[in-house]
Amino acid sequence: MTQTVKLILEDGTEIQGKSFGAFTSAAGEVVFSTAMTGYPENLTDPSFAGQILVLTYPMVGNYGVPGEDLYESISKIFESDKIHIAGLVVNYYSEEHSHWHAAKSLGDWLAEYNIPGIFDVDTRLLTKKLREKGAMLGKIVAEEDVPLHDPNQDNLVAQVSPTEVKHYGSGKNKIVLVDCGTKTNIIRCFLERDVELIRVPWDYDFTTLDYDGLFLSNGPGDPKMCEPTISNLQKALQQDKPIFGICLGSQLMGLAAGGDTFKLKYGHRSHNQPVKLTGTQRSYITSQNHGFAVDTDTLPAEWTMLFENLNDGTCEGIKHVSKPFFSTQFHPEAAGGPQDTEFMFDDFLKAVEEYKEGK
Numbered sequence: 001m002t003q004t005v006k007l008i009l010e011d012g013t014e015i016q017g018k019s020f021g022a023f024t025s026a027a028g029e030v031v032f033s034t035a036m037t038g039y040p041e042n043l044t045d046p047s048f049a050g051q052i053l054v055l056t057y058p059m060v061g062n063y064g065v066p067g068e069d070l071y072e073s074i075s076k077i078f079e080s081d082k083i084h085i086a087g088l089v090v091n092y093y094s095e096e097h098s099h100w101h102a103a104k105s106l107g108d109w110l111a112e113y114n115i116p117g118i119f120d121v122d123t124r125l126l127t128k129k130l131r132e133k134g135a136m137l138g139k140i141v142a143e144e145d146v147p148l149h150d151p152n153q154d155n156l157v158a159q160v161s162p163t164e165v166k167h168y169g170s171g172k173n174k175i176v177l178v179d180c181g182t183k184t185n186i187i188r189c190f191l192e193r194d195v196e197l198i199r200v201p202w203d204y205d206f207t208t209l210d211y212d213g214l215f216l217s218n219g220p221g222d223p224k225m226c227e228p229t230i231s232n233l234q235k236a237l238q239q240d241k242p243i244f245g246i247c248l249g250s251q252l253m254g255l256a257a258g259g260d261t262f263k264l265k266y267g268h269r270s271h272n273q274p275v276k277l278t279g280t281q282r283s284y285i286t287s288q289n290h291g292f293a294v295d296t297d298t299l300p301a302e303w304t305m306l307f308e309n310l311n312d313g314t315c316e317g318i319k320h321v322s323k324p325f326f327s328t329q330f331h332p333e334a335a336g337g338p339q340d341t342e343f344m345f346d347d348f349l350k351a352v353e354e355y356k357e358g359k
Ligand SMILES: NC(=O)CC[C@H](N)C(=O)O
Pocket: 047, 217, 218, 219, 220, 221, 222, 223, 246, 247, 248, 249, 289, 290, 291, 292, 293
């Protein structure tokens, strides 16, 4: 029998719904995504750590959850090796699922990781509230009440980053990937491009390593929590080796450059965020998942905005005016979402080749 659970927001809103996944209570920051597909990818994206995710797409679970498949010891399917969200809020949960690759139901998968889900919630109405008031703390309450908890006060990157260095591939360009909670599709995108990848923990002193290019990954929480990464990055910015950052990596680059970051009112989480390449009329449709952004007004003179969000005008990437340092706030690796900006990986590796030729 389906049990009743509640979603409670910090402004006092209480919404009654039905339980799926684990029948347990959990607190976090309530954020919404308007993506129409991709829950296996979203739920395993480490950037969602600490967040209760509201999906506006009305029917969820109908294609189940794919079976695991490995490639070079990383998942071919998922964006990390576990579910990272704190809870899931949907409108209609489809008990039935059907897909050639489905191995289990979404509810069973959530239960495996002890993550609660709540359905029968008007997630579009809830999203309107989150857009008006901004992202809020909240909790899914089953039997036991739990206190509200702000995950942005925690060092979430330290919780999701690996503790050991790992090596992948044997290509001609040696790239250090600073893993603050990387999505596996970033690793796949590099391995498809003739790269030897050295994946290091968020606080690892990579400045001592021999490499051709530096990459900063996405990750959860407030970028200002990543002090060791920022100070290592500041050393790398003194050199000329190419640096590329995605999402949290873009925010870390902004902070290391001397700029500031701020929390957006309700974040960008979807697969259809329009961005414009600065200095052109060219726009791209991008996959995004972020709640913070670089404040471009605070950047030193040698840095500029590379992409601008066409919905709210906020910064979607930065670049150095003369050195090969650049970033995107959106996800060129997508997973899920459109792959239109995957060329950013090619641009980065081109910069790496040019750096090696000029050395
Ligand atoms: N996907 C990410 O890397 C997110 C970065 C950061 N945690 C934010 O919410 O803005």
